[in-house]
Amino acid sequence: MNDITGYTLSDKSLVDKVLRGETGAFATIIKNTEALTAQIVFKMISNAEDRKDLAQDIYLKVFNKLSGFRFESKLSTWIAQIGYNTCLSYLEKKKLVLPGRFPQSETDVLERLSNKSNALNNETENIISKKELSFILSTEIENLPPVYKTLIALYHNQDMSYDEISEIVQLPVGTVKSYLFRARKMLKENLLAKYKKEEL
Amino acid sequence: MIEKHLVDADIQQFVLDKAGCSLDIVAHIHECAQCQAKAETYKLLFTAITEQPTPVFDFDLSATVLERVRTEKPVFPLNGIPGYLVVFSALAAAGIPAYLYRLTIIRFFKTYILGLASGISSIVISLVIITFLIFLIFQCIEMYKKYQRKIDDLNFY
Numbered sequence: 001m002n003d004i005t006g007y008t009l010s011d012k013s014l015v016d017k018v019l020r021g022e023t024g025a026f027a028t029i030i031k032n033t034e035a036l037t038a039q040i041v042f043k044m045i046s047n048a049e050d051r052k053d054l055a056q057d058i059y060l061k062v063f064n065k066l067s068g069f070r071f072e073s074k075l076s077t078w079i080a081q082i083g084y085n086t087c088l089s090y091l092e093k094k095k096l097v098l099p100g101r102f103p104q105s106e107t108d109v110l111e112r113l114s115n116k117s118n119a120l121n122n123e124t125e126n127i128i129s130k131k132e133l134s135f136i137l138s139t140e141i142e143n144l145p146p147v148y149k150t151l152i153a154l155y156h157n158q159d160m161s162y163d164e165i166s167e168i169v170q171l172p173v174g175t176v177k178s179y180l181f182r183a184r185k186m187l188k189e190n191l192l193a194k195y196k197k198e199e200l
Numbered sequence: 201m202i203e204k205h206l207v208d209a210d211i212q213q214f215v216l217d218k219a220g221c222s223l224d225i226v227a228h229i230h231e232c233a234q235c236q237a238k239a240e241t242y243k244l245l246f247t248a249i250t251e252q253p254t255p256v257f258d259f260d261l262s263a264t265v266l267e268r269v270r271t272e273k274p275v276f277p278l279n280g281i282p283g284y285l286v287v288f289s290a291l292a293a294a295g296i297p298a299y300l301y302r303l304t305i306i307r308f309f310k311t312y313i314l315g316l317a318s319g320i321s322s323i324v325i326s327l328v329i330i331t332f333l334i335f336l337i338f339q340c341i342e343m344y345k346k347y348q349r350k351i352d353d354l355n356f357y
Contacts, residue, residue, distance in 0.1 A: 023266055030262040035254060042255035055257055059265040060272070068283070137248050156249045185208050188245055 011075040018066055030059055033079045039158055040080060040168075043149035044087035046142075054090060058083045073167055080168045084150065091146060140190050148183035155180055206235045215242045 014032075017025035037058060045051045061082050069078055141149055147169070154160045154168065162180075166173045206214075206228055214221050214229055229235050298305065 023269060026269065027262040027266055030265060034257065034261055038255045038257055048258075052257070052259060055261055056265055056268060059261070060268060063265070063269050133248060134252065137245075138252060141249070141252070152249060156246060157252065157254065181209050181212055184212055184242070184245070188208075188241060191245070192241070 033076045036080050037083045039153045040083045043153045044146045058086050077167050151180050211238050
């Protein structure tokens, strides 16, 4: 790996192969970066059909722009940046940047939680509790603004550094840190406000 | 040791990177039950976030994309040709005729363009420049407003 830019030799050879016309190498690039792209697309876009179209559009853009990739960053970071920009343009076009609320499912969660006893005595109940917590958390994450959701996913689920995230979302590192801090705080406060702290 | 309760940013920092925290913050959290509880909540929250299921596309992305790559033509017909070659070609296409007809072009400018300007009073020229500058300022303001609207749309709080 190049210490300065972070790209790997396999990135370089894969790109060279694609540019020479080996489309099979592009399949490898997709497989290597699909998880990261999925995180971004799922966090930014709530409609499943749109996600499908956007994911394809992202990789078509990557394919068409690949000759312009200068190895100044990791290939995955560059692809994630294209993915983020594509999703952001889509949201701006559709005026869908504000987080979608799902009152029905949220009510369900609240009802289920209020019916549930605080004392969880046996292991089965603990497993159910863990599953519910996971569901509650994903519902609350879903209610965050798309950019916040994406930042949380990139930092906590993709283990990316602030610098890498900053490159993807094209915001200064300080801004990324500040948004991440606000996103976590918002998430914690929303959870605590809606559910008992013990449920965490 | 810090006497007041820590702000959330410090507690988050403590949970995520204890080693990077100042000794004052670490000492406060060890002593203060309230901040300790907050740190514990964040710890639980972060663990729960990392345990969230990873999203996966419910279709074969690489097969679908490769199919489209094979069937669709490239968006930009000059794709694959190095950028410098395109710029060089464009410059050559404009530059060679300009060089060959340089005398005619110079004569044209001297006769018509400069001649045109010489007939206009300095007040009119100043007016044109001022109008252009005002137009430019309004354009900049409009662009800034548009940018602000987009930032507001993003709802960054």
